[in-house]
Amino acid sequence: MKIKKNDSVIVIAGNDKGKRGKVLKTMPDKGRAIVEGVNFIKRHTKPRKQGEKSGILEKEAPINVTNLMVICAKCDKGVRVGVRSLADGKRARICKACGEMLDKE
Numbered sequence: 859m860k861i862k863k864n865d866s867v868i869v870i871a872g873n874d875k876g877k878r879g880k881v882l883k884t885m886p887d888k889g890r891a892i893v894e895g896v897n898f899i900k901r902h903t904k905p906r907k908q909g910e911k912s913g914i915l916e917k918e919a920p921i922n923v924t925n926l927m928v929i930c931a932k933c934d935k936g937v938r939v940g941v942r943s944l945a946d947g948k949r950a951r952i953c954k955a956c957g958e959m960l961d962k963e
Contacts (some may be wrong), residue, residue: 859886859923860939860951862961866929868936869896869921878929882918890920897921932958 861867865881879893899919904912927936930953938954951960 861891861923861926861928867893867926868929869925870927871925885920889923891923892918892920930958932956
């Protein structure tokens with residue numbers, strides 16, 4: 859999975875198409891990620907303890923990573939991600955459009 863926590867991403871498919879956000883959590887085993895401000899669900903809750911409030915909570919639900927693209931800081935648009943080996947043996951993610959390094963792994 860080429861999307862990581864704290865990446866800026868754009869949604870390319872679904873009801874939230876075009877929205878941008880930051881990845882809060884990734885789930886590599888399920889191929890999903892939770893993105894800030896995207897894919898809200900409503901959760902109806904009732905009070906469990908005395909003094910606790912009931913109501914409808916809105917929170918972000920996981921979205922499939924195939925519907926997300928990483929945003930390159932230089933290009934300022936959604937780009938494909940490639941991997942390049944560095945001289946010291948480490949790997950770095952790069953933008954396929956401009957070749958800019960996204961981060962070091």
